[in-house]
Amino acid sequence: MKILITEFMDEAAVASLAKQFETHHDATLVDRRAELLTRLKDVDALIVRNRTQVNAEILAAAPKLKVVGRLGVGLDNIDMPGCKARKVEVIPASGANALAVAEYVIATAMMLLRGAYFSTAAVTAGQWPRGPLSNGREIADKVLGIVGFGDIGRIVARLAQGLGMRVVASDPMIAASAPVWREAGVACLSLDELLAQSDVITLHVPLVAETRNMIDAARLATMKTDAVLINSARGGIVDEVALAVALRSGQLGGAALDVFHDEPLKTGSMLADCPNLLLTPHIAGVSAEANIRVSSMIADRVAAYLSTPGT
Secondary structure, X not given: OEEEEOOOOOHHHHHHHHXXXXXXXXXXXXXXXXXXXXXXXXXXXXXXXXXXXXXXXXXXXXOOOOEEEEOOOOOOOEOHHHHHHHOOEEEEOOOOOHHHHHHHHHHHHHHHHHOXXXXXXXHHOOOOOOOOOOOOOOOOOOXXXXXXXXXXXXXXXXXXXHOOOXXXXXXXXXXOOOHHHHHHOOEEOOHHHHHHHOOEEEXXXXXXXXXXXXXXXXXXXXXXXXXXXXEOOXXXXXXXXXXXXXXXXXXXXXXXXXXXXXOOOOOOOOOOOOOOEEEOOOOOOOOHXXXXXXXXXXXXHHHHHHHOOOO
C-alpha cells in the first residue's frame, strides 16, 4: 500500500510508516498542485495539514484512496461529504495539539491585558515609556469567556482557573444541564451573555455556515471596551474589517489572531498597524511537542486503518 504526505510531518512518524508501507513525504508538495494530482493515482492513504485542499479534484485523482489523515483537528479543508460518498475514512488528530493551543491562548491573553510587550522598539531607541505602561492589567480575577467547550476549551478553562480567572463558556452542542459544566467549574452562558460579561474572549469553534463572521460589528459592539479577543480556531469566524475598525476606534481593548480569512494574510490588509493587535501565522497548535504527538497519532491510526482486514 502507498502513503503520500504533502505537508510537514515529524520524521520519526514518517519513518514508522515507511517500515510498513511505501511512503512518500514531501512537505512542499502542497505547493505543486499538478505534481500532487499526478502522484495520487495509486495512493491508498493521504496525510495532510491545513493547506492541502482535499476537494473533488483531489478525490477524483485518487481512485484507490481509502483514508485521509489530518495532522490537526480542523476539517474545513477536507470535502467531508465527498469523502463519505467515496467511503474514504477521515482521521483527525483529535486532542493531540490541544495543550499547545491552550497555552497560546493564555500567553496572548496575558500579553494583551498587561500591554507592556509592544515596547521593545521604544526602549531600544532610548525612550522610557514606564508611565504609559504602568496601567497594565493582571489576569487574576478577570472573566474568561470560552466560545466552544470541547477538548481545547476545557484545557484553556483549567489553565485559566489555575491563574485565578473566573471562567464562563458557551456551546450550543452541550446542554446547560450537562454534568461537564459542574465538573469543570464553568458557568454555561448564551453567546450574547458571554460577550457582554467577559474580559477575555477566546474562540474554539469550527468554521461552518453558523459560525462564519459570528464575531461581526454588531457583536463586537456588545463587548466591554477594554476586552480582548483571541481567535486561534479558524479564519472567517471573525469579521476582520469590523475587528480592525473596533481596535482603531478604541471600541475593543485588544486582539490576537492566529488564523485569517486568507492565509497568508494579504499585503494591505485592514489589520496592518492596528493598535493592541498580535498576529501569528497559524501556529497556535504547532509546537515541538505537539508536532510529535500529532504526527505519531496520525501515523499510528492511519497504519492501523490500512492494516485492518478488508480495508
